[in-house]
Amino acid sequence: xxxxxxxxxxxxxxxxxxxxxxxxxxxxxxxxxxxxxxxxxxxxxxxxxxxxxxxxxxxxxxxxxxxxxxxxxxxxxxxxxxxxxxxxxxxxxxxxxxxxxxxxxxxxxxxxxxxxxxxxxxxxxxxxxxxxxxxxxxxxxxxxxxxxxxxxxxxxxxxxxxxxxxxxxxxxxxxxxxxxxxxxxxxxxxxxxxxxxxxxxxxxxxxxxxxxxxxxxxxxxxxxxxxxxxxxxxxxxxxxxxxxxxxxxxxxxxxxxxxxxxxxxxxxx
Numbered sequence: 001x002x003x004x005x006x007x008x009x010x011x012x013x014x015x016x017x018x019x020x021x022x023x024x025x026x027x028x029x030x031x032x033x034x035x036x037x038x039x040x041x042x043x044x045x046x047x048x049x050x051x052x053x054x055x056x057x058x059x060x061x062x063x064x065x066x067x068x069x070x071x072x073x074x075x076x077x078x079x080x081x082x083x084x085x086x087x088x089x090x091x092x093x094x095x096x097x098x099x100x101x102x103x104x105x106x107x108x109x110x111x112x113x114x115x116x117x118x119x120x121x122x123x124x125x126x127x128x129x130x131x132x133x134x135x136x137x138x139x140x141x142x143x144x145x146x147x148x149x150x151x152x153x154x155x156x157x158x159x160x161x162x163x164x165x166x167x168x169x170x171x172x173x174x175x176x177x178x179x180x181x182x183x184x185x186x187x188x189x190x191x192x193x194x195x196x197x198x199x200x201x202x203x204x205x206x207x208x209x210x211x212x213x214x215x216x217x218x219x220x221x222x223x224x225x226x227x228x229x230x231x232x233x234x235x236x237x238x239x240x241x242x243x244x245x246x247x248x249x250x251x252x253x254x255x256x257x258x259x260x261x262x263x264x265x266x267x268x269x
Contacts, residue, residue: 099237109244137218158186172197198227
């Protein structure tokens, strides 16, 4: 009888110990099939190459999908230009250089000024909000912009990535300050008073008369009838990318080099 009682006690404590061991599994939430949960420990154990690799793949997939969904090809914006803009925008968000996470504006100076070469895109709602004309600097070229400068009083356009800042009323009316983010290419933009504003010479009537729109002193001037709508949409911390296939810019832009480094890690495995 005593042996039977000891057996019962041993059985009770064994069962209790097994229950304690299984409690975490009983109350844990089940992970849905196919869903990967990244814990802090797992993130710490992932090396830099894998991390950059994964993020680059995600960005590349997003770019392809967005470009096609926005039908940018039909609007005349080349895929390569959009890729430069989107990758740079993503990088600038990550390093805290632009605060707005869904508005991206692109000016493609490889196109004639008689073409609509400003694209304002809402990446969140996947919409092209504006596609219109934009002027380049008087000393950058006539119909096409081919020469660029960061120098004060050059009257030339400046390439690269910008952050939009505040608005003001000036000699050109309602205008938008632009902060250049690329040293040597556009970081003098604020001091040069390179701003976005409306201009009467950015007009289809001018195109019909002379074949291309008028030119500015370096500012990305836009149509008068749209300038308030565009400025109000892109002000206060959005990303603006001004592109041209300029060899100096493509080879020496720090932001494009950063993107090339990421791409090198991705593809040279």
